[in-house]
Amino acid sequence: MNISRSMLPIFTGCVYLFLYTPIIVLVLYSFNKGGFPDAWQGFSLHWYSDLFHSEEIWRAFKNSIIVASTSSFLSVSMSVMFIHGQRHYNRNLVGLFYSNALIPDIVLAVGLLALFSYLLIPLGLTTLIAGHTLLGIGFAMPIIKGRYDELDKSLIEASLDLGASMRYTFIHVITPFLYPALLVAFLLSIIISFDDFLIAFFCSGSTVQTLSLYIFSMIRSGISPVVNALSTLLLIGSCFLLFIMMMFQKNLFKD
Amino acid sequence: MIVVLKYIIRSLLVVMWIAIIYACLVMPSYFQINTADTKSLRIYTWAHRIDENMIRKFEKKTGIKVYLNYYESSEELLTKLEMTPSMDCDIMLPSGYVIQSMINSSLIKKIDKKRCPFLKTIYSDFMGLYFDPHNDYSLPLYWDVFGIGYNAKLVDKQPVDLGLLFDRAQIVGNNIGMSEDSREAIFLAAQYLRIPLDEPFTPERLDQIQTLLHKQKAWVGSYSDSQQGYFLSSDTFAVVASDREIICRQMLNNDFIKFALIPEGSMLRIDSLVINAATNKDDMVYQFLDFLFSYEAMLYHAEKFCILPTAHKALKNLDEKYIGISGLYPGTEIFKKLVVFQLGLTQKELNDFWIRFKAS
Amino acid sequence: MVQFFKNVLKSEKSFFFMAPALAWQLCFCLLPLLFVIQLSFCTDLFQSVTIQYLLQVFKVSHFLIIMRSMLLATITATMCLMVGYPVAYYVALLAPYRLRSLLIFLVVLPFLTNLLVQVYAWFFILEKHGVVNNFLSFVGLNVGDLLNSQFAMYLVMFHVYLPFMIMPLYSTLEKINVRWIEASLDLGASYFQTMCRVVVPLSIQGIKTGFFLVYVTSFGEYAIPSLIAGQKKYFVGTLISEYFFIGKDWHVGAAFTCLSSFVFILSVLGYQILLNKLVERLQRV
Numbered sequence: 001m002n003i004s005r006s007m008l009p010i011f012t013g014c015v016y017l018f019l020y021t022p023i024i025v026l027v028l029y030s031f032n033k034g035g036f037p038d039a040w041q042g043f044s045l046h047w048y049s050d051l052f053h054s055e056e057i058w059r060a061f062k063n064s065i066i067v068a069s070t071s072s073f074l075s076v077s078m079s080v081m082f083i084h085g086q087r088h089y090n091r092n093l094v095g096l097f098y099s100n101a102l103i104p105d106i107v108l109a110v111g112l113l114a115l116f117s118y119l120l121i122p123l124g125l126t127t128l129i130a131g132h133t134l135l136g137i138g139f140a141m142p143i144i145k146g147r148y149d150e151l152d153k154s155l156i157e158a159s160l161d162l163g164a165s166m167r168y169t170f171i172h173v174i175t176p177f178l179y180p181a182l183l184v185a186f187l188l189s190i191i192i193s194f195d196d197f198l199i200a201f202f203c204s205g206s207t208v209q210t211l212s213l214y215i216f217s218m219i220r221s222g223i224s225p226v227v228n229a230l231s232t233l234l235l236i237g238s239c240f241l242l243f244i245m246m247m248f249q250k251n252l253f254k255d
Numbered sequence: 256m257i258v259v260l261k262y263i264i265r266s267l268l269v270v271m272w273i274a275i276i277y278a279c280l281v282m283p284s285y286f287q288i289n290t291a292d293t294k295s296l297r298i299y300t301w302a303h304r305i306d307e308n309m310i311r312k313f314e315k316k317t318g319i320k321v322y323l324n325y326y327e328s329s330e331e332l333l334t335k336l337e338m339t340p341s342m343d344c345d346i347m348l349p350s351g352y353v354i355q356s357m358i359n360s361s362l363i364k365k366i367d368k369k370r371c372p373f374l375k376t377i378y379s380d381f382m383g384l385y386f387d388p389h390n391d392y393s394l395p396l397y398w399d400v401f402g403i404g405y406n407a408k409l410v411d412k413q414p415v416d417l418g419l420l421f422d423r424a425q426i427v428g429n430n431i432g433m434s435e436d437s438r439e440a441i442f443l444a445a446q447y448l449r450i451p452l453d454e455p456f457t458p459e460r461l462d463q464i465q466t467l468l469h470k471q472k473a474w475v476g477s478y479s480d481s482q483q484g485y486f487l488s489s490d491t492f493a494v495v496a497s498d499r500e501i502i503c504r505q506m507l508n509n510d511f512i513k514f515a516l517i518p519e520g521s522m523l524r525i526d527s528l529v530i531n532a533a534t535n536k537d538d539m540v541y542q543f544l545d546f547l548f549s550y551e552a553m554l555y556h557a558e559k560f561c562i563l564p565t566a567h568k569a570l571k572n573l574d575e576k577y578i579g580i581s582g583l584y585p586g587t588e589i590f591k592k593l594v595v596f597q598l599g600l601t602q603k604e605l606n607d608f609w610i611r612f613k614a615s
Numbered sequence: 616m617v618q619f620f621k622n623v624l625k626s627e628k629s630f631f632f633m634a635p636a637l638a639w640q641l642c643f644c645l646l647p648l649l650f651v652i653q654l655s656f657c658t659d660l661f662q663s664v665t666i667q668y669l670l671q672v673f674k675v676s677h678f679l680i681i682m683r684s685m686l687l688a689t690i691t692a693t694m695c696l697m698v699g700y701p702v703a704y705y706v707a708l709l710a711p712y713r714l715r716s717l718l719i720f721l722v723v724l725p726f727l728t729n730l731l732v733q734v735y736a737w738f739f740i741l742e743k744h745g746v747v748n749n750f751l752s753f754v755g756l757n758v759g760d761l762l763n764s765q766f767a768m769y770l771v772m773f774h775v776y777l778p779f780m781i782m783p784l785y786s787t788l789e790k791i792n793v794r795w796i797e798a799s800l801d802l803g804a805s806y807f808q809t810m811c812r813v814v815v816p817l818s819i820q821g822i823k824t825g826f827f828l829v830y831v832t833s834f835g836e837y838a839i840p841s842l843i844a845g846q847k848k849y850f851v852g853t854l855i856s857e858y859f860f861i862g863k864d865w866h867v868g869a870a871f872t873c874l875s876s877f878v879f880i881l882s883v884l885g886y887q888i889l890l891n892k893l894v895e896r897l898q899r900v
Contacts, residue, residue: 008705015702016718019725019777022736029739055307056323078636085632097636100644102827104835104879106852110859110872111647114654121280123335130280134643137636195729197838198852202859209324215731217302217327219738219842221481228739231732238727246720257623264627265634272638330861430763435846477763477845489742491762606864610857613849614676 023235030228047229057230060214063125064194067210071129072189075136076182079144084170094145100138108134109202116203125208131199136189143188147181148174180248187245191238295320296539299332300348302481303500303560304397304526305547313546319539328436329353336362345534346543351525352438352598354393355386363529365391370541373548376566380585381525385597393527396547397562400583400593401439401522404483404502408511409493415515417447419494421471430476432483432495437609439522442596443496444468446519455599461608468612487512498524503561503579514579516589523593525565654869668870677854681875684834684851685882691772692829695780698773699825703784704814708793719785726778734842737771738762741843763845771843772833779832780825787821788814811897819894826890827883834879851875 033044051057086093100108112131116123151174159169175182197212204213211234218227298305302325310321326332329350336347337360349357357363368374371394381395403415409427410419418425420433420443434440444464445452456464476492477483483497484505495502502514528547530540546552553564554572561577564570575581582589598605655668706718725733741762791814799809815822837852846853855875858868 005709008701008709012702012705012718015698015777016721019774020721022733022740022774023725023728025740026732026736078639081632082636085629085634088629093633097640100640102831103644104831104876106835106837106855107651107872107876108644108647110855110869111651112643113859114650114865114869115643115647117337118650119277121277122283124283126280126283130276130643133639137639191727195727197730198835201837201856212729212731215729215735216838216842217325219731219735220327220479221302221485227735231729231735234729234732238729239724242720242724242727246716246723260623261627264623265630268627268631268634269638269641272635273642276638276642328861330863334860334863472847475845475847478847479845491742602863606858606861606867610849610854611676613846614680614854 026228027232027235030225030232032225047225050226051229051233054226056209057211057214057226060209060211063208064211067125067128067132068190068193071132071136071193072186074129074133075140075189076144076186078133079137079140079185080175080178080182082141083144083148084174094141097138097141100134102138105196105198109199112199113202123203123208127203128200128208128210131203132189132193132196135192135196135199139188139192140185143185144178144181147178151177183248184245187241191241194234294318294539295322296346296536296543297322297324297344298346298348298543299324299326299336299344301325301526304348304556304562306556306559309552309555313543316546317539317542319542321543333357345531345536345540347529347531348396348526349529351384351386351527351595354527354529357529358387358392362532363392364532364534366394366530367537367541371544371548373545373566376548376550376568378565378567378570378585380590381565384525384595387527393529394544394548395525395565396528397526397556398565399524399526399563400499400516401434401442401497401524402499402514402516404487404495404497404505404512404514406487406490406493406511407513414518415494415513416518417443420496421447421467423470423474426474427493430474430492432486432492432497433471433475433478434483434496435478435480437605438596438598439496440468441598441608442522442594443517446517449519452594452596465608465612499563499579500561503577506579507561507576516580516583516592520592520594522596525595526562651869651872654866655873656870658866668866669874671867672871672874677871677874680849680854681851681878683848684875685878687769687772687836687840687850688830688834690769691776691833692780692826694769694773695777695829696822696826699777699780699784700822703781703788703821706781707785707788708791708796722778722781722785725775726782730775730838733775734771734839737767737774737843741767741770762843763847765844768840768844771839772836775839776829776833779829783824783828784818784821787818787824791817815897816894819890823887823890826886830883830886 030047031043031045033042033046083094109131112127115121116127121127155173155177156169159173160166164172194211197216200208200210200213201216204210211230215227215230218224296319298321300323305323307323310323314320324344326335329352332347332349333353333356336344336357347363354363368390374394377395381398382390384395387393403417403419405415405419406427412419412425419427420431434443441464442452444467445456445460448460448463448467450456450460450463477486480497481501483492483495484501486492487495487497487502488505488509499514502512506512506514528544530537534540548566550566550568553566553569556562557564557569557573558577561579563578563583564573570584580589584590600608656664656666658665706715706722710718795813795817796809799813800806804812835852835855836850837856840846840848840850841853849857855868855872858864858871
């Protein structure tokens with residue numbers, strides 16, 4: 001008991017170190033003046049300026065942002081609508097959507113590709129958004145449902161008794177209460193969409209390149225510190241979004 | 256009765272939403288036809304073929320906006336082209352054998368040679384190859400050879416040949432790098448086993464190739480295409496099988512890296528320019544072709560990416576450090592030994608072969 | 616009559632809200648799966664059912680690939696469980712309160728980082744002139760070829776999926792009241808017995824969620840085997856993409872997807888039973 005009392009924190013510390021070493025090294029070398037694999041040659045930001053001047057990366061970033069924001073918006077709004085609609089049913093209908101997060105990505109991606117090709121739907125931004133919305137619904141539903149369950153139903157009854165229509169109640173009572181969960185689900189959806197690689201790999205057409213696909217092709221051709229700089233910026237972005245999420249939702253990943 | 260009605264209404268609602276979703280998915284493509292950026296071109300190409308600075312110059316000169324998109328493998332090009340309706344890209348830059356399939360599937364249109372004054376600047380050695388015998392559909396833009404890159408500090412054997420790849424006793428270091436493309440792997444194995452390439456492969460010969468490749472697996476560190484140059488320069492492997500272009504890029508920064516042709520005959524690869532069958536921007540396309548085949552554009556790209564241009568003047572004036580091998584010009588002895596490899600297997604047979612090889 | 620319809624419509628208003636999500640699920644989740652099944656069993660669109668494609672994938676080489684992926688997924692999940700459980704236990708139950716939020720934040724962040732960024736980071740470290748080899752040569756050990764090996768692949772998989780395991784474990788362990796553990800220790804049980812009989816059964820839901828989250832996602836993994844392992848052996852993910860993009864044989868590709876999904880579902884059920892039995896055994900410790 002005493003041994004484990006002191007060993008556990010050390011063990012945990014080591015695991016955290018292991019989790020973060022690659023990322024720290026990555027970030028450090030993005031500031032390296034020399035290219036890879038030269039050793040540390042001094043602090044410099046010129047890889048970041050290279051990054052900002054590359055038009056390809058901006059295009060990929062723009063595509064990623066468009067897809068992420070649209071799919072998050074769609075998935076959150078559809079989830080809210082669904083949860084509002086299923087309030088009368090006792091069965092847990094949200095369980096229908098668990099499969100989105102549980103089916104291996106590759107099966108989903110392959111299925112979507114087959115579907116789009118047979119229906120002659122052109123691959124592109126819209127198909128990518130469709131695929132990411134699917135993922136987003138799978139993650140947003142449980143979060144919003146969890147928060148909705150915490151809502152005291154008598155509040156809704158009271159509001160209806162006082163003469164408000166259901167629509168009014170929804171806009172002015174339910175939504176403000178759900179607001180933290182909505183924000184968390186939205187941000188989580190954005191992050192999932194940004195990070196997604198398989199669905200973009202299978203379902204993007206010839207014109208759409210997202211950030212993940214760009215990094216994938218860069219890894220294929222070797223090491224470039226510009227990717228280090230890009231990764232650092234993505235990391236800072238995720239950090240920031242996660243910070244906001246945690247401020248709003250303490251029980252983020254409950255079962 | 257009410258229950259039935261309820262279910263009918265519910266199904267109708269779901270169907271209505273499905274219809275809306277479908278319309279949203281298909282709508283953008285209709286928009287694109289009407290309101291698409293009319294003064295623009297979309298190019299679909301390998302990485303490291305067309306430079307963005309050159310594109311800017313072209314845009315400034317002509318006012319046509321050019322969008323570049325990249326693909327990783329020729330098959331990816333074919334698959335994605337067949338999926339998207341043809342308005343997605345105007346010009347593509349595939350490698351040899353893919354062009355045959357594209358012609359068969361009517362994905363590309365004939366080139367109006369009267370609008371291509373630059374044709375006479377191209378070496379005749381690159382025209383009239385098996386996949387497009389009269390160059391009706393494709394124009395050769397760049398060419399490259401597939402051979403062996405090696406670390407001169409570690410490799411003593413001269414001349415460098417396939418034994419360094421396939422013979423266990425001759426391996427330098429622990430591992431070598433091999434190509435991930437099935438065609439290139441089969442080519443190398445066939446050359447090592449001295450199997451004649453102009454006859455179709457019999458099943459026994461295929462088995463021989465498969466056994467050799469299997470044996471080789473024990474000392475292959477990585478099957479990849481574009482990473483090989485990097486592995487060579489970082490000392491991971493002493494010998495790799497790779498395109499000259501990739502090795503050459505490393506040679507510019509590292510003296511100890513060298514490239515050698517296969518003595519039995521290296522593979523010649525042509526990157527040709529094709530025009531999408533459904534494009535209607537022909538004027539702009541030919542303007543761009545003119546630009547791409549111009550002397551300064553070809554020379555610039557050749558120096559930037561270490562690729563070899565097909566035009567006389569550009570190739571002659573290219574500094575040898577961008578070629579990597581002395582004397583690699585059409586008409587010379589070593590050029591005559593190059594092979595345009597036409598694999599006689601169908602795609603299905605090739606799949607079976609390669610998957611059987613990689614599965615174990 | 617019109618009033619009747621109006622009433623029925625009004626009562627279906629709530630379904631109207633449910634409809635878009637259901638329609639989406641139908642279109643993009645159910646239909647694609649149907650298409651995959653149809654591709655593997657029919658030559659033409661939903662006609663002429665045949666099993667020829669299935670027979671083409673019913674080969675030893677393909678089963679070998681599926682087994683290899685299952686092995687990869689199992690080892691990854693088990694390693695993550697072994698290492699993740701103590702960490703989650705510490706963070707949930709033993710860590711001081713203020714430290715806890717920070718630790719949770721640090722665990723969730725890699726989960727939300729782009730997968731390829733993490734793979735790239737490992738590529739950076741493990742390759743010949745990377746940090747690890749520099750350190751080894753500094754210490755005087757032999758500089759090895761760490762990249763392009765099965766070891767590197769397992770390492771990266773473990774690193775990427777560890778947060779996936781820690782989070783569900785944390786959320787279930789957090790609910791355990793520390794006093795129960797104290798009570799069990801007071802009643803004379805050893806620390807080991809307390810763990811087996813009290814803590815593990817209480818957290819079994821988290822263990823299952825974490826294990827299957829990692830197992831499911833690492834089974835179909837594509838990016839890591841193809842970038843880190845040197846592509847010497849095929850896994851389910853790489854083979855499927857090979858069929859669809861390079862081989863362009865969609866029927867056989869779909870048949871293989873169906874076959875591997877089927878084996879995969881069987882394995883998931885098997886692991887469920889195994890985990891349940893394991894917990895029962897632990898109860899009797």
